Amino acid sequence: MPKDLWAYLRPERPALACGGAALLVSTFSNAFAPRAMGRVVDAYAARRRDGGAALRRELAATGLVFACGALASGVRTACFAGACQGALRRLRADAYRACLVRRRGAHDAAAAADAVDADARTAARFLTESLQNGLRYASSVVNGGARLVLLSPNLCLELLVALPVGAGLVRAASRGVSRRGDAAERAERDAVALARDRLRPEAFDVVRCAGAEAVEHRRFAGLLARAEAAGRAHGVARGCLMGSLDAVGKLTVLGVVFRGGARVERGDMTGGDLLAFALYAAYAALGLAGLARVALGDRKAFRRAEERLLAALDAAGADGAAAAAEAAEAAAPDxxxxxxxxxxxxxxxxxxxxxxxxxxxxxxxxxxxxxxxxxxxxxxxxxxxxxxxxxxxxxxxxxxxxxxxxxxxxxxxxxxxxxxxxxxxxxxxxxxxxxxxxxxxxxxxxxxxxxxxxxxxxxxxxxxxxxxxxxxxxxxxxxxxxxxxxxxxxxxxxxxxxxxxxxxxxxxxxxxxxxxxxxxxxxxxxxxxxxxxxxxxxxxxxxxxxxxxxxxxxxxxxxxxxxxxxxxxxxxxxxxxxxxxxxx
Structure with a gap:
């Protein structure tokens, strides 16, 4: 049995590599976006001198940056969600098998069902989605915090003008996420219902006495495969939503820059100050909130789930019953x-x-x-x-x-x-x-x-x-x-x-x-x-x-x-x- 839960992620290395590359692209996009927007501001200020040619060029370049970031955000979310579903399927299958082969005296049906359902899901999501989100939040805090040190906190009121836009696009993407989320939830419920039913004390005894551990495991694995497919589809939909949100958020910030253009022209503040504050303050605030959630909430939940899962897997390994079930036919008694x-x-x-x-x-x-x-x-x-x-x-x-x-x-x-x-x-x-x-x-x-x-x-x-x-x-x-x-x-x-x-x-x-x-x-x-x-x-x-x-x-x-x-x-x-x- 594995000494830690990272082993369940190893088969997902291609998805993790793709998601990691997308994470780097989105990080660089976020870091470069303020510079691109600063150039837009400068071009806007000089539009009367050159007829707006520089402004058009900078808008095109900025649009490319935004498009790359949005695409990378969607790919990142979909890849990590897929890796999560793959790890979750393997982890839940092993946890269910461990529950089936454990000695009856050490068996607790409620704890076993929790290990198969909630604990496995918590662990898989932390190892994939929560960790990549933590890296993204940390990047936002570092980039935003370094700039905010140089800026005046009095400009916080300027954030009020940065209201979300593009509600129609986000709503359409949200509907897709909701539909696929419902399908994934139904598929998961089917698998969990079988696990809970078979791990009831009465049913558990019937399975053990019948020697049906392998058959029940195969049936559960089939349900998990369907749940994995539905979960991956849900991850793709979530990726589309995240890409939409990423684009809408950056366009909103761009609106902040344009709204401050008049003040820049009057000399009330520089374009760079407005740009830095609008972007980095938002990045830093969101990053801090996300890091707090990952560190204080997700990490604690993961540690509890990891402890219970490893205890269940180790207990089954100590019994030696998993190998016994596979070797039963070859070792049949007289x-x-x-x-x-x-x-x-x-x-x-x-x-x-x-x-x-x-x-x-x-x-x-x-x-x-x-x-x-x-x-x-x-x-x-x-x-x-x-x-x-x-x-x-x-x-x-x-x-x-x-x-x-x-x-x-x-x-x-x-x-x-x-x-x-x-x-x-x-x-x-x-x-x-x-x-x-x-x-x-x-x-x-x-x-x-x-x-x-x-x-x-x-x-x-x-x-x-x-x-x-x-x-x-x-x-x-x-x-x-x-x-x-x-x-x-x-x-x-x-x-x-x-x-x-x-x-x-x-x-x-x-x-x-x-x-x-x-x-x-x-x-x-x-x-x-x-x-x-x-x-x-x-x-x-x-x-x-x-x-x-x-x-x-x-x-x-x-x-x-x-x-x-x-x-x-x-x-x-x-x-x-x-x-x-x-x-x-």
């Missing part, structure tokens, strides 16, 4: 080791005095369904989240498919998430890349071409009623299945877990909580039957006897401890078992 093993696992949450799990040891064999039962707060969901790698144990080891999901090789852990494990959480959102039922079911395909037959089989096993209600796999279910009821989402979540062809471990956290009795029985029979036929190891958290009765083995948790285990039939037949007490 699917024959499809089992879950916990050895002496303790889990502690910050701010809680007691342990959520205490010394839990458990084996879930391939081809068997292990039910997890316990009162609310007993640690059932924590156990599944620990198996999914979302909660790190304070002690002990957790192995899924033979891989230590917390202390093992990061690439193999990523491979487990991408290929061998499916996690269904209670109330988790159904992320999708489209509005169809097929899109919701095939999310775990991670961007691969959709296998319609596999999706149809998964839906038939668990979500047949949903398919019928929406008109089949092509039926609409809304963005991220938002149009479905809670029970329908439960069924689709089970179908999605089964869609992953290589899944050897299913982690099911109350997957049928929103279904009625017959619906729960049908969905579980379909899902667990398909899992057994595949030889999957299943961990099922449930509260109902209807669900637990479909398990081969059962473990009972009490205040984080595993207090009972055995075959369901044996425990159900024992009237003194804790299982029966909980399921009454």
């Amino acid at each position: 699917p024959e080791e499809a089992a879950v093993a916990l050895d002496g696992v303790d889990v502690a949450y910050a701010g809680r005095g007691d342990l959520a799990l205490r010394g839990v040891s458990l084996r879930a064999a391939a081809g068997r369904v292990t039910g997890i039962v316990g009162a609310s707060g007993a640690g059932k969901s924590t156990l599944l989240r620990c198996c999914a790698g979302l909660v790190a144990p304070a002690a002990g080891a957790v192995r899924v498919c033979g891989v230590d999901v917390h202390g093992g090789d990061a690439a193999r852990v990523a491979a487990v998430r991408r290929t061998l494990a499916s996690h269904v959480q209670q109330g988790a959102p159904l992320l999708a890349h489209g509005p169809r039922l097929l899109d919701a079911v095939a999310y775990l395909g991670l961007g691969a071409p959709v296998d319609v037959e596999r999706a149809r089989g998964a839906v038939a096993a668990c979500a047949g009623p949903v398919s019928e209600s929406v008109g089949g796999l092509e039926g609409g279910v809304g963005r991220d299945a938002g149009d479905l009821s809670g029970g329908q989402k439960n069924r689709v979540a089970l179908a999605r877990a089964l869609y992953r062809a290589g899944a050897r471990v299913l982690l099911l956290d109350e997957p049928t909580a929103a279904l009625d009795g017959p619906g729960e029985a049908a969905a579980l029979d379909g899902a667990l039957g398909a899992a057994r036929r595949r030889g999957c190891a299943v961990l099922l958290v449930a509260h109902s006897r209807a669900a637990i009765s479909r398990c081969d083995d059962v473990v009972v948790l009490e205040r984080g401890r595993l207090v009972e285990r055995g075959a369901y039939g044996a425990l159900a037949a024992d009237p003194s078992s804790r299982l029966n007490a909980l399921l009454e």
Whole structure:
């Protein structure tokens, strides 16, 4: 990860070089403009002697100076705006990726969204537009201040006559900026909306458990590319506006010079004094105001944004998860080791005095369904989240498919998430890349071409009623299945877990909580039957006897401890078992 944010500007060196050259041209234009205007004043005073020939020449030369300055101002603004958009795209993409691959325990959704959105924008704009503006302001202060030392402050009243002109030109340019600005804002909102949605805790867990970091990153990168194009167009429009303002401002100053011509003729003041005061005082005042804004406002905001961004990027780099996600396919574990093993696992949450799990040891064999039962707060969901790698144990080891999901090789852990494990959480959102039922079911395909037959089989096993209600796999279910009821989402979540062809471990956290009795029985029979036929190891958290009765083995948790285990039939037949007490 970069030690500073300047690395994101290096690919924009051509735009920065062009903008820097334009900055130099506009600086020289501003410095030369007073001399050109002084010559106009002198020519104006001598117009009766030569018939105005010198005045015409000087006006032409001055117009050329103004034109060069206006063009350079527009080019400068457009180039630096384009460089800003390019750096912003890369920085936001890396920040979003860092948020996706960070360990869950270190994840703060609000801070992550701010890093992707506001902090990245603040940093990119400071490194491009604010710094070039600072140089421009400093030039104005130096040039104007050096001259003002020699002039009388009593002439400040002369500035009142320097009123803006050319409102029509500026208004037309402003409309173009407004239109393109709205388009750029809409494109940015689309990208930010996706980032905020996927970085919500519930959606974040789904992405991580699905191993979909790379797919989500590609989708976000596509939105960023559109936002970059709209932002560059906005920058060009702003460049046109800045060029117009530059020309109007200088023409206004030229008007000041002509208005003072009469006073120069009367000998009240020299043309040079009037010219110097009108120009350099304005340059110095504007430059000081701009420098104060950059130094006191923009720089502080940049430092805060830089600190947060580098912290997020460094934390992700320390995890080593970014490289792991890229290397996952090459480091895939052996699917024959499809089992879950916990050895002496303790889990502690910050701010809680007691342990959520205490010394839990458990084996879930391939081809068997292990039910997890316990009162609310007993640690059932924590156990599944620990198996999914979302909660790190304070002690002990957790192995899924033979891989230590917390202390093992990061690439193999990523491979487990991408290929061998499916996690269904209670109330988790159904992320999708489209509005169809097929899109919701095939999310775990991670961007691969959709296998319609596999999706149809998964839906038939668990979500047949949903398919019928929406008109089949092509039926609409809304963005991220938002149009479905809670029970329908439960069924689709089970179908999605089964869609992953290589899944050897299913982690099911109350997957049928929103279904009625017959619906729960049908969905579980379909899902667990398909899992057994595949030889999957299943961990099922449930509260109902209807669900637990479909398990081969059962473990009972009490205040984080595993207090009972055995075959369901044996425990159900024992009237003194804790299982029966909980399921009454």
